[in-house]
Amino acid sequence: MAERKITVESEVGLHARPAATFVQTAAKSGMDVTIAKLGGGGQPVSAKSILSVLALDVRQGDTIVIKAEGEGADELLDQLAAIASAP
Amino acid sequence: MPAQLEGVGVSPGIGYGPAYVLTGGIPEPDGADTHDGDAEAETARAAAALERVAADLEGRGLTAGGDAQEVLTAQAMMARDPGLADRVADLVGHGKAAARAVFEAFGAYRELLAAAGGYLAERVADLDDIRDRTIAVLTGRPMPGVPTSAAEPYVLIARDLAPADTALLDRTLVAAFVTEYGGPTSHTAILARAMGVPAVVGCVGATAIIAGERLLVDGSSGLVRLSPPEAEAAAAVEAARAREAAVAAAVGPGTTKDGHAVPLLANIGGPKDLESALKYGAEGVGLYRTEFLFLDRADAPGEDEQVGQYRPVFEAFPGGRVVVRTLDAGADKPLAFLPPPGDEPNPALGVRGLRMFRIDNTAVMETQLRAIARAAEGTSAEPYVMAPMVSTAAEAAWFAQLGHRMGLANSGIMIEVPAAALRARDLAVEADFFSIGTNDLTQYTMAADRQVSGVSSLQDPWLPAVLDLIALAAAAAGEAGKGCGVCGEAAADPLLACVLVGLGVTSLSMGAPALPWVRAALAAHTYAQCQAAATTARQAVTAAEAKEGAHAHLPGIP
Known part of the structure; x- marks a missing residue:
């Protein structure tokens, strides 16, 4: 299981356009991908669900943990990390 | 119903027409609704409805394009959300009818978003819309929507x-x-x-x-x-x-119909106002209020910091003029790093404006002037500085000399005190230019506090006593071969702006949105018409008569 810890830099957090791009990228992969907000106390949710990702309410400066399992998991996580950490 | 309602204006303009009230129209499916036992078929029905709504939203987005497309595509993603589909399948598995299952599945996300507040709470309307559309498909109702044709807007x-x-x-x-x-x-x-x-x-x-x-x-x-x-x-x-027509039609530098140039400048409070100033076609800045830099801080801003703030303003107007007003503070707007002027029963008549720096605190003024000179270096804009609250020729001379020492060739004063207007000829010898602050000049001329609404009828710049003082100041500047601008609210009134030009004022500075109005009013009348309007206004006894008299010479201005 590959894993990344990322601080979200976008001014709008992981909402709006960044959230949509993030979920679309995860959905295309065909892998199981989860996202959790650090310090939120919540359970990891599917990174392919826009509603679950929005409901995490990840804001600028929050840290998220993303995990994926399968072939190409590292590449996928790198892609997702780039989206989430883009200012 | 009351005669009017109040909300938050978020898109400017005036609209008038009959009300069309959009009702939700999709009732909540009964909580007891169950399906006939084939959970798999019922789940497929719900999934098909969600997909149809998603495709419809996507299609609308393609037609609409732009921002709307982005929003609608995001909504389509919500309709296709796998988490949502799982919840629906689970609820149907427990016997719920598809419409009811959809309603409940959305409900869970709805609460999460509403609880987050702000941006996410505002997405609740999007979610409700997808839900209602899906339920409409499942129950055979027309999708909610707005009329796409109407007899009038x-x-x-x-x-x-x-x-x-x-x-x-x-x-x-x-x-x-x-x-x-x-x-x-x-x-x-x-x-x-x-x-x-x-x-x-x-x-x-x-x-x-x-x-x-x-x-x-x-x-x-x-x-x-x-x-x-x-x-x-x-x-x-x-x-x-x-x-709208005035905004569209009035372009280019300010001038009367017969070509008498009157530079039209913007009043600004900092670089944040530049966008608006440029949008409305300002030829420069006629009043740059610098107080914001000094307020709410323990120490005076350093020279470098001030240079950084002023420079974008000079850069924004290549070849234009930028008039910076030096710090205007007083007992009513005290600064932490300047010793309070003491307990003043009437701050409007106390140690304020230039008075605060001439005896004490001269270093603060020197730093500001040096920063302004440095900020203009290397730009093609012409730096002007002016001091507020000047009453005597000696004060004007002190400020002009200080400005010149700091390398500022255009060091002028504001005309706000009646004494300065009455003896403008003496002050014009010392200062490089005048700028009339009509708000304070009116307050001091009429002895009517700007903050007291009970004397508001005495705060009218159309009062002939105020017009007389403006005429005196403009004439004295003209005789000395110097400029005399106006940077108060009066310059933003298209009719009064023409009268000011007729009184001998050489430039007008105002809040940027008023520029197109004033530009259009000037362009529609000759300099002689402005002069005739000014003469008639000064012959009036009341403010209303002055305005009426001016109107007669300047047709077409509202």
């Missing part, structure tokens, strides 16, 4: 507008939007601005308006008037049109 009223509703709206069909909910970042606000349709959101009571009632909507002030007199509504719409 209507004012669309709703609890909140969903992107799918607004995306395909025709600008020619909608006079304005009014919603009960929503804030400045709601879709209604964003799309209304993109469409150029006036909009008021957060307007409590709006959905109780009766369909067909005629409404006058002001997208700037947020006021919604119910059944206003026909003539008043027509006048408001006409004024808005005239404003």
